[in-house]
Amino acid sequence: MVSEKEKRLPLAAQILAVHAGKERVVPGEFIAARVDLILANDITAPIAIREFQKIGVSRVFDPQKIVMVPDHFTPNKDIASAEQVKLMREFCREQGITYFEVGQMGIEHVLLPEQGLVLPGDVVIGADSHTCTYGALGAFATGMGSTDIAAAMATGDIWMKVPPTIKLIYNGKPGKWIGGKDLILHTIGDIGVDGALYAAMEFNGEAVDALSLDSRFTMANMAVEAGAKAGIFRVDNKTQLYIKSRAKRSYKVYEPDADARYSHIIEYDVTDLEPQVALPHSPANVKPVSQVGEITIDQVVIGSCTNGRLEDLQVAAQILKGRTVNPGVRCIIIPGSQEVYLDALRLELIEVFVRSGAAVSTPTCGPCLGGHMGILAAGERCVATTNRNFVGRMGSPESEVYLVSPAVAAASAISGRIVSPDAIAG
Protein backbone atom coordinates (compact mmCIF):
# COMPACT_ATOMS: atom_id res chain seq x y z
CA MET A 1 0.00 0.00 0.00
CA VAL A 2 1.40 3.36 -1.00
CA SER A 3 0.53 6.13 1.41
CA GLU A 4 -0.93 9.36 0.10
CA LYS A 5 2.29 11.11 1.07
CA GLU A 6 4.49 8.92 -1.10
CA LYS A 7 2.48 9.21 -4.29
CA ARG A 8 3.56 12.72 -5.28
CA LEU A 9 1.45 12.65 -8.40
CA PRO A 10 0.54 15.61 -10.60
CA LEU A 11 -3.10 15.85 -11.68
CA ALA A 12 -2.72 13.97 -14.99
CA ALA A 13 -0.95 11.05 -13.30
CA GLN A 14 -3.63 10.84 -10.56
CA ILE A 15 -6.28 10.26 -13.17
CA LEU A 16 -4.19 7.79 -15.17
CA ALA A 17 -3.26 5.75 -12.08
CA VAL A 18 -6.92 5.28 -11.15
CA HIS A 19 -7.85 4.35 -14.72
CA ALA A 20 -5.02 1.82 -14.85
CA GLY A 21 -6.13 0.30 -11.52
CA LYS A 22 -2.85 1.24 -9.87
CA GLU A 23 -1.80 3.00 -6.68
CA ARG A 24 0.66 5.13 -8.61
CA VAL A 25 2.24 5.46 -12.01
CA VAL A 26 5.61 6.86 -13.04
CA PRO A 27 6.46 8.82 -16.20
CA GLY A 28 7.53 6.52 -19.01
CA GLU A 29 5.55 3.56 -17.65
CA PHE A 30 3.27 1.74 -20.12
CA ILE A 31 -0.28 1.24 -18.86
CA ALA A 32 -3.62 0.02 -20.16
CA ALA A 33 -6.04 2.79 -19.19
CA ARG A 34 -9.80 2.31 -18.99
CA VAL A 35 -11.53 4.98 -21.08
CA ASP A 36 -14.66 6.92 -20.16
CA LEU A 37 -15.33 8.36 -23.59
CA ILE A 38 -14.12 7.71 -27.13
CA LEU A 39 -14.55 10.23 -29.94
CA ALA A 40 -14.16 10.24 -33.72
CA ASN A 41 -15.15 12.63 -36.51
CA ASP A 42 -15.96 12.50 -40.21
CA ILE A 43 -12.28 12.37 -41.21
CA THR A 44 -11.03 9.86 -38.65
CA ALA A 45 -14.09 7.63 -38.08
CA PRO A 46 -14.13 5.92 -41.51
CA ILE A 47 -10.64 4.46 -40.93
CA ALA A 48 -11.50 3.60 -37.31
CA ILE A 49 -14.60 1.72 -38.44
CA ARG A 50 -12.66 -0.15 -41.15
CA GLU A 51 -10.02 -1.20 -38.61
CA PHE A 52 -12.64 -2.09 -35.95
CA GLN A 53 -14.25 -4.46 -38.42
CA LYS A 54 -10.93 -6.30 -38.81
CA ILE A 55 -10.76 -7.13 -35.09
CA GLY A 56 -13.52 -9.68 -35.33
CA VAL A 57 -15.94 -8.52 -32.63
CA SER A 58 -19.43 -7.64 -33.76
CA ARG A 59 -20.32 -5.02 -31.13
CA VAL A 60 -18.45 -2.09 -29.60
CA PHE A 61 -17.61 -2.51 -25.89
CA ASP A 62 -20.16 0.12 -24.78
CA PRO A 63 -22.08 2.34 -27.23
CA GLN A 64 -22.84 4.81 -24.40
CA LYS A 65 -19.13 5.61 -24.18
CA ILE A 66 -18.56 6.42 -27.83
CA VAL A 67 -19.52 9.62 -29.66
CA MET A 68 -19.14 10.45 -33.33
CA VAL A 69 -19.48 13.96 -34.69
CA PRO A 70 -19.46 14.97 -38.35
CA ASP A 71 -17.83 18.41 -38.16
CA HIS A 72 -14.78 18.75 -40.40
CA PHE A 73 -16.28 18.77 -43.91
CA THR A 74 -19.93 19.15 -42.86
CA PRO A 75 -22.48 20.13 -44.01
CA ASN A 76 -20.96 17.76 -46.58
CA LYS A 77 -18.77 19.73 -48.96
CA ASP A 78 -18.60 17.15 -51.75
CA ILE A 79 -19.62 13.63 -52.72
CA ALA A 80 -16.57 11.95 -51.20
CA SER A 81 -17.20 13.69 -47.84
CA ALA A 82 -20.86 12.73 -47.97
CA GLU A 83 -19.87 9.08 -48.47
CA GLN A 84 -17.58 9.21 -45.42
CA VAL A 85 -20.31 10.71 -43.24
CA LYS A 86 -22.82 8.17 -44.52
CA LEU A 87 -20.54 5.31 -43.50
CA MET A 88 -20.11 6.82 -40.05
CA ARG A 89 -23.83 7.52 -39.59
CA GLU A 90 -24.75 3.95 -40.56
CA PHE A 91 -22.17 2.45 -38.20
CA CYS A 92 -23.50 4.59 -35.33
CA ARG A 93 -27.10 3.52 -36.04
CA GLU A 94 -26.15 -0.14 -36.22
CA GLN A 95 -24.12 0.01 -32.98
CA GLY A 96 -26.31 2.44 -31.03
CA ILE A 97 -23.49 4.99 -30.80
CA THR A 98 -24.33 8.64 -30.05
CA TYR A 99 -24.18 10.61 -33.29
CA PHE A 100 -24.89 14.31 -33.76
CA GLU A 101 -26.53 15.04 -37.10
CA VAL A 102 -26.24 18.34 -38.95
CA GLY A 103 -28.67 20.61 -37.14
CA GLN A 104 -27.62 19.23 -33.75
CA MET A 105 -23.90 18.95 -34.29
CA GLY A 106 -21.26 21.42 -33.30
CA ILE A 107 -17.48 21.40 -33.54
CA GLU A 108 -16.74 18.29 -31.46
CA HIS A 109 -14.63 20.02 -28.79
CA VAL A 110 -17.21 22.76 -28.30
CA LEU A 111 -20.11 20.30 -28.37
CA LEU A 112 -19.04 17.49 -26.03
CA PRO A 113 -18.43 19.62 -22.92
CA GLU A 114 -21.72 21.48 -23.56
CA GLN A 115 -23.57 18.18 -23.74
CA GLY A 116 -22.08 17.05 -20.43
CA LEU A 117 -20.42 14.12 -22.19
CA VAL A 118 -16.97 14.84 -20.77
CA LEU A 119 -16.56 15.40 -17.05
CA PRO A 120 -13.81 15.94 -14.47
CA GLY A 121 -11.61 12.93 -13.77
CA ASP A 122 -12.48 11.22 -17.07
CA VAL A 123 -9.99 9.62 -19.42
CA VAL A 124 -11.10 10.69 -22.89
CA ILE A 125 -9.46 9.59 -26.13
CA GLY A 126 -10.41 11.05 -29.47
CA ALA A 127 -9.31 10.54 -33.03
CA ASP A 128 -8.64 14.24 -33.26
CA SER A 129 -5.53 15.99 -32.00
CA HIS A 130 -7.51 18.72 -30.22
CA THR A 131 -9.18 16.21 -27.92
CA CYS A 132 -6.85 17.72 -25.29
CA THR A 133 -9.43 20.57 -25.03
CA TYR A 134 -11.34 18.69 -22.31
CA GLY A 135 -8.43 19.14 -19.92
CA ALA A 136 -10.13 22.46 -19.13
CA LEU A 137 -12.66 20.41 -17.13
CA GLY A 138 -10.01 18.50 -15.17
CA ALA A 139 -10.20 15.44 -17.43
CA PHE A 140 -7.23 13.58 -18.93
CA ALA A 141 -8.01 13.92 -22.62
CA THR A 142 -5.70 13.12 -25.48
CA GLY A 143 -5.72 12.83 -29.26
CA MET A 144 -4.88 9.59 -31.02
CA GLY A 145 -5.30 8.02 -34.41
CA SER A 146 -8.08 5.98 -35.95
CA THR A 147 -6.55 2.57 -35.21
CA ASP A 148 -6.21 3.44 -31.52
CA ILE A 149 -9.88 4.35 -31.48
CA ALA A 150 -10.77 1.10 -33.28
CA ALA A 151 -8.98 -0.99 -30.66
CA ALA A 152 -10.51 0.98 -27.77
CA MET A 153 -14.00 0.59 -29.27
CA ALA A 154 -13.46 -3.17 -29.04
CA THR A 155 -11.80 -3.38 -25.62
CA GLY A 156 -12.75 -0.27 -23.61
CA ASP A 157 -9.14 0.47 -22.78
CA ILE A 158 -6.04 1.83 -24.49
CA TRP A 159 -2.28 1.58 -24.13
CA MET A 160 -0.54 4.71 -22.98
CA LYS A 161 2.88 5.83 -21.88
CA VAL A 162 2.49 7.85 -18.69
CA PRO A 163 3.65 11.40 -19.49
CA PRO A 164 5.77 13.58 -17.24
CA THR A 165 3.98 16.79 -16.22
CA ILE A 166 5.18 20.34 -16.77
CA LYS A 167 3.67 22.79 -14.29
CA LEU A 168 2.89 26.20 -15.76
CA ILE A 169 2.10 29.04 -13.39
CA TYR A 170 0.56 32.28 -14.66
CA ASN A 171 0.87 35.19 -12.23
CA GLY A 172 -0.52 38.70 -12.40
CA LYS A 173 -3.67 40.35 -13.69
CA PRO A 174 -3.82 40.57 -17.47
CA GLY A 175 -5.16 43.58 -19.39
CA LYS A 176 -8.63 44.15 -20.79
CA TRP A 177 -8.32 42.35 -24.13
CA ILE A 178 -6.12 39.49 -22.97
CA GLY A 179 -7.68 36.04 -22.99
CA GLY A 180 -6.69 32.39 -22.88
CA LYS A 181 -5.52 32.58 -26.51
CA ASP A 182 -2.86 35.15 -25.67
CA LEU A 183 -1.61 33.15 -22.69
CA ILE A 184 -1.29 29.92 -24.66
CA LEU A 185 0.26 31.59 -27.74
CA HIS A 186 2.78 33.29 -25.47
CA THR A 187 3.58 29.92 -23.87
CA ILE A 188 4.01 28.09 -27.20
CA GLY A 189 6.14 30.99 -28.47
CA ASP A 190 8.32 30.51 -25.41
CA ILE A 191 8.67 26.72 -25.25
CA GLY A 192 8.28 25.88 -28.96
CA VAL A 193 6.17 23.41 -30.93
CA ASP A 194 7.92 20.49 -29.24
CA GLY A 195 8.48 22.22 -25.90
CA ALA A 196 6.06 19.86 -24.15
CA LEU A 197 6.58 16.82 -26.42
CA TYR A 198 5.01 13.70 -24.82
CA ALA A 199 4.30 15.67 -21.60
CA ALA A 200 1.17 16.84 -19.82
CA MET A 201 0.86 20.60 -19.25
CA GLU A 202 -0.77 21.48 -15.92
CA PHE A 203 -2.05 25.06 -15.95
CA ASN A 204 -1.95 26.89 -12.61
CA GLY A 205 -1.81 30.37 -11.10
CA GLU A 206 -4.02 33.33 -10.28
CA ALA A 207 -4.26 34.47 -13.89
CA VAL A 208 -5.78 31.16 -15.04
CA ASP A 209 -7.98 30.96 -11.93
CA ALA A 210 -9.46 34.25 -13.12
CA LEU A 211 -10.14 32.91 -16.62
CA SER A 212 -13.59 31.79 -17.79
CA LEU A 213 -14.14 28.17 -18.78
CA ASP A 214 -14.28 29.29 -22.42
CA SER A 215 -10.77 30.74 -22.13
CA ARG A 216 -9.53 27.61 -20.37
CA PHE A 217 -10.87 25.46 -23.21
CA THR A 218 -8.82 27.63 -25.59
CA MET A 219 -5.64 27.04 -23.58
CA ALA A 220 -6.09 23.29 -23.12
CA ASN A 221 -7.01 23.03 -26.83
CA MET A 222 -3.62 24.32 -27.96
CA ALA A 223 -1.52 22.15 -25.61
CA VAL A 224 -1.01 19.83 -28.60
CA GLU A 225 0.55 22.75 -30.49
CA ALA A 226 3.44 22.51 -27.99
CA GLY A 227 3.62 18.75 -28.63
CA ALA A 228 1.83 17.89 -25.36
CA LYS A 229 -0.16 14.74 -24.76
CA ALA A 230 -2.62 16.64 -22.59
CA GLY A 231 -3.29 20.06 -21.09
CA ILE A 232 -5.10 20.06 -17.78
CA PHE A 233 -6.66 22.46 -15.27
CA ARG A 234 -7.72 21.87 -11.67
CA VAL A 235 -11.45 21.85 -11.02
CA ASP A 236 -12.74 24.94 -9.21
CA ASN A 237 -16.09 26.63 -8.56
CA LYS A 238 -16.30 27.85 -12.14
CA THR A 239 -15.82 24.30 -13.42
CA GLN A 240 -18.47 23.00 -11.01
CA LEU A 241 -20.87 25.71 -12.14
CA TYR A 242 -20.25 24.84 -15.81
CA ILE A 243 -20.96 21.13 -15.39
CA LYS A 244 -23.72 21.39 -12.79
CA SER A 245 -26.59 21.64 -15.27
CA ARG A 246 -24.88 19.47 -17.90
CA ALA A 247 -23.60 16.31 -16.19
CA LYS A 248 -25.84 13.29 -16.59
CA ARG A 249 -23.61 10.85 -14.73
CA SER A 250 -21.36 10.87 -11.68
CA TYR A 251 -17.74 11.99 -11.85
CA LYS A 252 -14.78 12.37 -9.56
CA VAL A 253 -12.62 15.40 -8.98
CA TYR A 254 -8.89 14.73 -8.60
CA GLU A 255 -6.26 17.06 -7.17
CA PRO A 256 -2.51 17.00 -7.72
CA ASP A 257 -0.53 16.01 -4.63
CA ALA A 258 0.80 19.04 -2.78
CA ASP A 259 4.37 17.82 -3.30
CA ALA A 260 3.79 16.41 -6.78
CA ARG A 261 6.84 15.74 -8.94
CA TYR A 262 6.97 17.89 -12.07
CA SER A 263 9.53 17.49 -14.83
CA HIS A 264 9.85 21.25 -14.69
CA ILE A 265 8.02 24.37 -13.57
CA ILE A 266 7.60 27.44 -15.77
CA GLU A 267 6.30 30.77 -14.44
CA TYR A 268 4.96 33.74 -16.36
CA ASP A 269 3.87 37.19 -15.22
CA VAL A 270 1.07 38.17 -17.59
CA THR A 271 0.30 41.61 -16.13
CA ASP A 272 1.78 43.50 -19.06
CA LEU A 273 1.20 40.84 -21.70
CA GLU A 274 0.18 42.32 -25.06
CA PRO A 275 -2.20 40.55 -27.45
CA GLN A 276 -0.14 37.83 -29.15
CA VAL A 277 0.14 36.91 -32.83
CA ALA A 278 1.56 33.64 -34.24
CA LEU A 279 3.04 34.51 -37.63
CA PRO A 280 3.35 32.05 -40.52
CA HIS A 281 4.11 29.19 -40.57
CA SER A 282 4.32 27.99 -36.98
CA PRO A 283 2.19 28.40 -33.84
CA ALA A 284 5.49 29.07 -32.04
CA ASN A 285 6.43 32.01 -34.28
CA VAL A 286 4.83 34.39 -31.80
CA LYS A 287 5.21 38.17 -31.43
CA PRO A 288 3.32 40.81 -29.45
CA VAL A 289 0.86 42.60 -31.76
CA SER A 290 2.84 45.86 -31.53
CA GLN A 291 5.82 44.15 -33.19
CA VAL A 292 4.22 42.50 -36.23
CA GLY A 293 4.52 45.59 -38.44
CA GLU A 294 2.18 46.63 -41.26
CA ILE A 295 0.42 43.46 -42.38
CA THR A 296 -2.61 43.92 -44.63
CA ILE A 297 -5.10 41.06 -44.71
CA ASP A 298 -7.68 39.52 -47.07
CA GLN A 299 -9.71 37.38 -44.68
CA VAL A 300 -10.62 36.97 -41.02
CA VAL A 301 -11.97 33.76 -39.49
CA ILE A 302 -13.48 33.80 -36.02
CA GLY A 303 -14.46 30.35 -34.80
CA SER A 304 -13.00 26.79 -34.50
CA CYS A 305 -12.57 24.39 -31.58
CA THR A 306 -10.08 26.90 -30.21
CA ASN A 307 -12.19 30.07 -30.22
CA GLY A 308 -15.75 29.30 -31.35
CA ARG A 309 -17.46 29.66 -27.96
CA LEU A 310 -19.84 32.28 -26.64
CA GLU A 311 -17.21 34.41 -24.89
CA ASP A 312 -15.23 34.52 -28.13
CA LEU A 313 -18.24 35.80 -30.07
CA GLN A 314 -19.06 38.29 -27.30
CA VAL A 315 -15.57 39.76 -27.48
CA ALA A 316 -15.77 39.96 -31.29
CA ALA A 317 -19.21 41.61 -31.13
CA GLN A 318 -18.01 44.15 -28.60
CA ILE A 319 -15.47 45.35 -31.16
CA LEU A 320 -17.59 44.95 -34.31
CA LYS A 321 -20.69 46.63 -32.89
CA GLY A 322 -21.53 49.80 -34.82
CA ARG A 323 -18.47 49.36 -37.03
CA THR A 324 -17.96 48.02 -40.53
CA VAL A 325 -15.69 45.28 -41.81
CA ASN A 326 -13.00 46.77 -44.06
CA PRO A 327 -14.09 46.51 -47.73
CA GLY A 328 -10.85 44.67 -48.53
CA VAL A 329 -11.60 41.93 -45.98
CA ARG A 330 -13.89 38.88 -45.95
CA CYS A 331 -14.87 38.28 -42.32
CA ILE A 332 -16.27 34.81 -41.59
CA ILE A 333 -17.73 34.05 -38.16
CA ILE A 334 -18.57 30.47 -37.20
CA PRO A 335 -20.33 29.72 -33.90
CA GLY A 336 -18.91 26.45 -32.55
CA SER A 337 -22.22 24.75 -31.84
CA GLN A 338 -25.99 25.15 -32.11
CA GLU A 339 -26.06 26.20 -28.44
CA VAL A 340 -23.45 28.88 -29.04
CA TYR A 341 -25.35 29.97 -32.17
CA LEU A 342 -28.63 30.22 -30.27
CA ASP A 343 -27.07 32.12 -27.36
CA ALA A 344 -25.45 34.49 -29.85
CA LEU A 345 -28.84 35.01 -31.50
CA ARG A 346 -30.54 35.74 -28.18
CA LEU A 347 -27.81 38.19 -27.21
CA GLU A 348 -28.17 39.84 -30.65
CA LEU A 349 -24.53 39.15 -31.49
CA ILE A 350 -25.49 37.63 -34.84
CA GLU A 351 -27.22 40.88 -35.81
CA VAL A 352 -24.08 42.81 -34.89
CA PHE A 353 -22.01 40.53 -37.11
CA VAL A 354 -24.33 40.69 -40.10
CA ARG A 355 -24.74 44.46 -39.83
CA SER A 356 -20.96 44.88 -39.68
CA GLY A 357 -20.63 43.02 -42.97
CA ALA A 358 -19.45 39.64 -41.63
CA ALA A 359 -20.66 36.29 -42.98
CA VAL A 360 -22.07 33.97 -40.30
CA SER A 361 -21.99 30.19 -40.86
CA THR A 362 -23.53 27.09 -39.33
CA PRO A 363 -21.03 25.26 -37.06
CA THR A 364 -18.17 23.55 -38.94
CA CYS A 365 -14.39 23.14 -38.68
CA GLY A 366 -14.46 24.24 -42.34
CA PRO A 367 -11.75 26.78 -43.10
CA CYS A 368 -9.49 26.01 -40.10
CA LEU A 369 -8.07 22.94 -41.85
CA GLY A 370 -8.58 24.20 -45.40
CA GLY A 371 -11.70 22.10 -45.78
CA HIS A 372 -14.31 24.53 -47.06
CA MET A 373 -16.13 27.77 -46.14
CA GLY A 374 -13.24 30.18 -46.66
CA ILE A 375 -10.28 28.71 -48.57
CA LEU A 376 -7.37 31.03 -49.39
CA ALA A 377 -5.91 31.76 -52.82
CA ALA A 378 -2.16 32.09 -53.47
CA GLY A 379 -0.76 35.24 -51.91
CA GLU A 380 -3.73 35.79 -49.59
CA ARG A 381 -3.39 36.46 -45.89
CA CYS A 382 -5.85 35.44 -43.20
CA VAL A 383 -6.08 36.40 -39.55
CA ALA A 384 -7.72 33.52 -37.71
CA THR A 385 -8.68 32.52 -34.19
CA THR A 386 -7.83 28.91 -35.12
CA ASN A 387 -4.92 26.78 -33.92
CA ARG A 388 -2.51 26.04 -36.79
CA ASN A 389 -0.82 28.18 -39.40
CA PHE A 390 1.24 25.54 -41.19
CA VAL A 391 2.03 25.95 -44.89
CA GLY A 392 -1.20 25.48 -46.86
CA ARG A 393 -3.30 24.91 -43.75
CA MET A 394 -6.18 27.10 -44.98
CA GLY A 395 -5.77 26.64 -48.71
CA SER A 396 -3.03 27.53 -51.17
CA PRO A 397 0.52 26.62 -50.06
CA GLU A 398 1.32 30.23 -50.97
CA SER A 399 -1.23 31.70 -48.54
CA GLU A 400 -0.54 32.83 -44.98
CA VAL A 401 -2.38 32.38 -41.68
CA TYR A 402 -1.84 34.53 -38.57
CA LEU A 403 -3.19 33.09 -35.31
CA VAL A 404 -4.75 35.54 -32.86
CA SER A 405 -7.46 36.04 -30.22
CA PRO A 406 -11.05 36.95 -31.19
CA ALA A 407 -10.33 40.54 -30.05
CA VAL A 408 -7.38 40.98 -32.42
CA ALA A 409 -9.28 39.20 -35.22
CA ALA A 410 -12.29 41.53 -34.93
CA ALA A 411 -10.14 44.66 -34.69
CA SER A 412 -8.11 43.55 -37.71
CA ALA A 413 -11.29 42.87 -39.71
CA ILE A 414 -12.23 46.51 -39.29
CA SER A 415 -8.84 48.04 -39.98
CA GLY A 416 -7.83 45.70 -42.83
CA ARG A 417 -4.46 45.03 -41.22
CA ILE A 418 -3.33 43.33 -38.02
CA VAL A 419 -3.96 45.72 -35.13
CA SER A 420 -4.45 45.66 -31.38
CA PRO A 421 -8.07 45.88 -30.20
CA ASP A 422 -7.01 49.06 -28.38
CA ALA A 423 -6.54 50.75 -31.76
CA ILE A 424 -10.23 50.22 -32.58
CA ALA A 425 -12.19 49.96 -29.37
CA GLY A 426 -9.89 51.55 -26.81
Next chain:
Amino acid sequence: MLKGRVHKYGANVDTDAIIPARYLNVSDPVELARYCMRGIDPDFVENVQPGDIIMATTNFGCGSSREHAPLAIKASGISCVIAKTFARIFFRNAINIGLPLLECEKAVDNTEHGDILEVDLASGTIMNLTRQQKFTAKPYPEFMAELIAAEGLIEYTKQRLATRRI
Protein backbone atom coordinates in the same frame (compact mmCIF):
# COMPACT_ATOMS: atom_id res chain seq x y z
CA MET B 1 16.63 -5.97 -44.07
CA LEU B 2 15.38 -2.70 -45.59
CA LYS B 3 17.33 -0.81 -48.23
CA GLY B 4 16.57 2.46 -49.92
CA ARG B 5 17.44 6.00 -50.85
CA VAL B 6 16.95 8.80 -48.32
CA HIS B 7 14.47 11.66 -48.75
CA LYS B 8 15.66 14.11 -46.10
CA TYR B 9 13.66 16.89 -44.45
CA GLY B 10 14.11 19.31 -41.55
CA ALA B 11 12.32 19.94 -38.25
CA ASN B 12 8.60 19.98 -37.44
CA VAL B 13 7.32 18.37 -40.66
CA ASP B 14 3.60 18.60 -39.94
CA THR B 15 0.80 16.30 -41.06
CA ASP B 16 -0.62 19.07 -43.29
CA ALA B 17 2.69 18.91 -45.17
CA ILE B 18 2.57 15.10 -45.33
CA ILE B 19 -1.05 15.01 -46.56
CA PRO B 20 -3.01 18.27 -46.83
CA ALA B 21 -6.55 18.13 -45.40
CA ARG B 22 -8.12 18.79 -48.79
CA TYR B 23 -7.27 15.19 -49.70
CA LEU B 24 -8.83 13.68 -46.55
CA ASN B 25 -12.27 13.14 -48.03
CA VAL B 26 -11.08 9.62 -48.89
CA SER B 27 -9.32 7.02 -46.74
CA ASP B 28 -7.91 4.56 -49.30
CA PRO B 29 -4.12 4.42 -48.69
CA VAL B 30 -3.27 4.06 -52.40
CA GLU B 31 -5.35 7.13 -53.24
CA LEU B 32 -3.78 9.06 -50.32
CA ALA B 33 -0.26 8.10 -51.48
CA ARG B 34 -0.81 10.12 -54.67
CA TYR B 35 -0.57 13.29 -52.56
CA CYS B 36 2.10 12.16 -50.07
CA MET B 37 4.43 14.99 -48.93
CA ARG B 38 2.60 17.36 -51.30
CA GLY B 39 2.83 20.23 -48.82
CA ILE B 40 6.61 20.11 -48.46
CA ASP B 41 7.98 18.22 -51.50
CA PRO B 42 5.70 18.31 -54.56
CA ASP B 43 8.11 16.04 -56.50
CA PHE B 44 8.17 13.31 -53.83
CA VAL B 45 5.52 11.13 -55.48
CA GLU B 46 7.43 11.22 -58.80
CA ASN B 47 10.76 10.45 -57.16
CA VAL B 48 9.96 7.84 -54.52
CA GLN B 49 10.96 4.22 -55.16
CA PRO B 50 9.76 1.18 -53.19
CA GLY B 51 11.98 0.72 -50.13
CA ASP B 52 13.05 4.36 -49.90
CA ILE B 53 13.47 5.96 -46.49
CA ILE B 54 12.20 9.27 -45.15
CA MET B 55 14.54 11.03 -42.77
CA ALA B 56 13.89 14.18 -40.74
CA THR B 57 15.29 16.02 -37.75
CA THR B 58 12.96 16.73 -34.79
CA ASN B 59 9.20 16.45 -34.11
CA PHE B 60 8.36 14.68 -37.39
CA GLY B 61 4.59 14.34 -37.93
CA CYS B 62 3.43 17.13 -35.63
CA GLY B 63 -0.07 18.56 -35.92
CA SER B 64 -3.25 16.68 -36.58
CA SER B 65 -4.06 13.10 -35.56
CA ARG B 66 -4.81 12.04 -39.14
CA GLU B 67 -3.70 8.45 -39.60
CA HIS B 68 -3.86 9.27 -43.30
CA ALA B 69 -0.30 10.64 -42.87
CA PRO B 70 1.49 7.36 -42.03
CA LEU B 71 -0.93 5.48 -44.31
CA ALA B 72 0.07 7.70 -47.25
CA ILE B 73 3.77 7.32 -46.44
CA LYS B 74 3.51 3.55 -46.17
CA ALA B 75 1.46 3.18 -49.35
CA SER B 76 3.91 5.36 -51.27
CA GLY B 77 6.49 2.62 -50.79
CA ILE B 78 8.53 4.10 -47.95
CA SER B 79 10.04 1.28 -45.88
CA CYS B 80 10.76 3.24 -42.69
CA VAL B 81 11.08 6.74 -41.26
CA ILE B 82 14.17 7.79 -39.31
CA ALA B 83 14.17 10.98 -37.23
CA LYS B 84 15.71 12.49 -34.12
CA THR B 85 12.26 12.71 -32.52
CA PHE B 86 8.65 12.11 -33.58
CA ALA B 87 5.45 13.89 -32.60
CA ARG B 88 3.55 11.57 -30.28
CA ILE B 89 0.33 10.93 -32.19
CA PHE B 90 2.24 10.27 -35.41
CA PHE B 91 4.47 7.84 -33.51
CA ARG B 92 1.46 5.88 -32.20
CA ASN B 93 -0.25 5.89 -35.57
CA ALA B 94 2.80 4.62 -37.43
CA ILE B 95 3.47 1.80 -34.96
CA ASN B 96 -0.23 0.91 -34.91
CA ILE B 97 -0.41 0.52 -38.69
CA GLY B 98 2.98 -1.18 -39.05
CA LEU B 99 5.10 1.64 -40.53
CA PRO B 100 8.52 1.21 -38.88
CA LEU B 101 10.03 4.29 -37.18
CA LEU B 102 13.53 4.66 -35.83
CA GLU B 103 14.93 7.39 -33.59
CA CYS B 104 18.63 8.00 -34.21
CA GLU B 105 20.19 11.43 -33.85
CA LYS B 106 23.63 10.42 -35.16
CA ALA B 107 22.27 8.79 -38.29
CA VAL B 108 20.27 11.93 -39.08
CA ASP B 109 23.28 14.21 -38.50
CA ASN B 110 25.50 12.09 -40.76
CA THR B 111 23.20 11.33 -43.67
CA GLU B 112 22.44 13.49 -46.69
CA HIS B 113 19.50 13.57 -49.06
CA GLY B 114 20.00 10.82 -51.64
CA ASP B 115 22.27 8.58 -49.54
CA ILE B 116 21.56 4.84 -49.61
CA LEU B 117 20.81 3.21 -46.27
CA GLU B 118 20.43 -0.38 -45.16
CA VAL B 119 18.33 -0.86 -42.03
CA ASP B 120 17.98 -3.93 -39.82
CA LEU B 121 14.84 -3.35 -37.77
CA ALA B 122 15.47 -6.24 -35.38
CA SER B 123 18.80 -4.87 -34.17
CA GLY B 124 18.11 -1.18 -34.92
CA THR B 125 21.24 -1.02 -37.06
CA ILE B 126 21.35 1.72 -39.70
CA MET B 127 24.14 1.36 -42.27
CA ASN B 128 24.84 4.33 -44.52
CA LEU B 129 26.17 2.54 -47.62
CA THR B 130 27.02 5.83 -49.36
CA ARG B 131 29.32 6.96 -46.53
CA GLN B 132 30.15 3.55 -45.05
CA GLN B 133 29.05 4.58 -41.56
CA LYS B 134 27.08 2.49 -39.08
CA PHE B 135 24.60 3.75 -36.46
CA THR B 136 22.34 2.17 -33.87
CA ALA B 137 18.81 3.46 -33.27
CA LYS B 138 17.25 3.88 -29.84
CA PRO B 139 15.79 0.49 -28.84
CA TYR B 140 12.03 0.18 -28.43
CA PRO B 141 10.56 -0.31 -24.95
CA GLU B 142 9.40 -3.91 -24.40
CA PHE B 143 5.70 -3.12 -24.86
CA MET B 144 6.28 -1.32 -28.15
CA ALA B 145 8.40 -4.24 -29.38
CA GLU B 146 5.45 -6.56 -28.69
CA LEU B 147 3.15 -4.28 -30.68
CA ILE B 148 5.60 -4.23 -33.57
CA ALA B 149 6.07 -8.01 -33.39
CA ALA B 150 2.29 -8.40 -33.66
CA GLU B 151 2.47 -6.21 -36.80
CA GLY B 152 0.35 -3.46 -35.34
CA LEU B 153 -2.43 -2.73 -32.88
CA ILE B 154 -5.25 -4.54 -34.65
CA GLU B 155 -3.45 -7.91 -34.62
CA TYR B 156 -2.25 -7.24 -31.07
CA THR B 157 -5.84 -6.53 -29.98
CA LYS B 158 -7.10 -9.69 -31.68
CA GLN B 159 -4.52 -11.74 -29.80
CA ARG B 160 -5.39 -9.98 -26.54
CA LEU B 161 -9.12 -10.57 -26.93
CA ALA B 162 -8.52 -14.21 -27.81
CA THR B 163 -6.55 -14.71 -24.59
CA ARG B 164 -9.16 -12.85 -22.58
CA ARG B 165 -11.88 -15.23 -23.74
CA ILE B 166 -9.88 -18.22 -22.48
